[in-house]
Amino acid sequence: MRINGSLPGWVQAAPLALVMLAFLVAPIVMIGVVSFWQATEFSIIPAFTLENYEFLFASPVTWKVFLATFKYAAITWALTLSIGFTVAYFLAFHVRSQNMQIALFLLCTIPFWTSNIIRMISWIPFLGRNGIANQTLISWGVIDQPLEWLLYSDFSVILAFVHLYTLCMVVPIFNTMMRIDRSLLEAARDAGASGVQTLVNVILPLTKPGIMIGTIFVVTLVMGDFITVRFMSGSQSANVGRLISNDIALLQYPSAAATSIVLLATVLIVIGILLRFVNIRKEL
Amino acid sequence: MEPRPLSFYLLAAFFVLFVLFLYGPTLTIGILSFQGPEGGLTFPMRGVSLHWFRDLFQEQAVGDIWGAFRRSLVLGLMVMVTTVVVSVMAGLAFRKRFAGSAVLFYLAITSLVIPSILVSLGVGLIFDQLGLPVHWAGAGFGAQLTWTLPFGLLIMFAVFNRFDKSFEEAARDQGATAWQTIRHVVLPIIAPSLIGVALFGFTLSYDEFARTLLTSGSHNTLPLEIFGMTTNVTTPVIYALGTLTTLFSLLIIGVFLAGVAIMGRMRARAGSDAGKGV
Known part of the structure; x- marks a missing residue:
């Protein structure tokens, strides 16, 4: 009985459910439907066809671009994880005062709340032909000619990814590390473990949930990206997101939709695998 | 205190380099502007x-950057308020099991991990096929909510995982109704976290690009306007704009942090003195 008139759960959850239905489920369904439609140069025609998928899977470009997408994701993941883990480890176990910890943690998270586009643009004066990096290297005598591959290359794409998304690793890993019972570390030391042994055998296993959550963020952000690759590669490299956005620019919606469905399936499979290793709700 | 091990200094140096890496480029365009x-x-x-x-x-x-700024500001506030209200309601709902709770949870996770361009494309297609006008305050607003609401929900999970239910039980034992319990006990306790949800709601919306791309209609939001500039503006004016928006973001973060601090102080003053032997 609900004498107090407390609202049943589904009523409280209804607004969230409505937004998800209207702006997540319906759009995915729509993309799924349109991926079977035909297109002319100017419009889309609701007539069933498998052409979009046939073309997609038959094209060598598709395979190359998917491979590039995985490559970006894997390299960015490895770099953000190593950097993020090191930074979180320093904050959690080497900074002693809690106020200092909070202050340094905030320092690391503030860029998350500023514009990604501006942060990408910020690399131009660094990496350009006459940028700071080239000028410095030349003045040190390391190189005679400006390096051309600093900007508008795979290097700059991955640099930007690492710059944008390392925070997504630092935050969950730090969060998990702070919940590790410090007496476990003492126990390890009392049992004769060295610092490295404690790190590898105690801290690392206990930090896995945080690493998994960070991995989910980084992998999905990189796999779904289209703007970083376009901007930082100067339109010279491609990933799946760019394939989709190019089709959209050409008004080839059915083709964009088919690519989208394949990308979505890929991302969901990857996330599904990762979610088997972590219970997100419990770890927050 | 025991002396710092060598590893501390190495890690500290690494941390300093990381912070330089994080802020260096932004500071550079700040100078160049x-x-x-x-x-x-x-x-x-x-x-x-x-x-x-x-x-x-x-x-x-x-x-039209000032128009774009105004639109982004209004949209950010709309998204912020909606995110706070909807996340709190959903957070309360998820404390108990309800029909479809698992499905809704996985939908929220999907909403977080789905490539943003799919939301943009899908929402754009629906509005197009239904013949509805695409406007930043309609399609754009909904598309941005798919990005901010999962963050809000996850924060609410974190909040309620740490929530001491005995406060509510005490309120109920005193005869408070369900609404009174929420209004006078639960909401005041979780209020500082709600500032966090609001900060996420506003800034994620204010900086959102991919989900707004095909859903903003003929009037751009600020990030779209800035991105448009990257292709045709070749003067430091774009740095000046970048510096101003970054300063604005920092100001917003500062306001929210100050809000948390003030709220903490007010609470310390207005809190109960029970058990302190006064």
């Missing part, structure tokens, strides 16, 4: 001036 009128996109500085900031205020020079 004061480039003299003759200067270009990279160093050296050819004099120091406010020329490029002045350029920003002459609308015809760079398009």
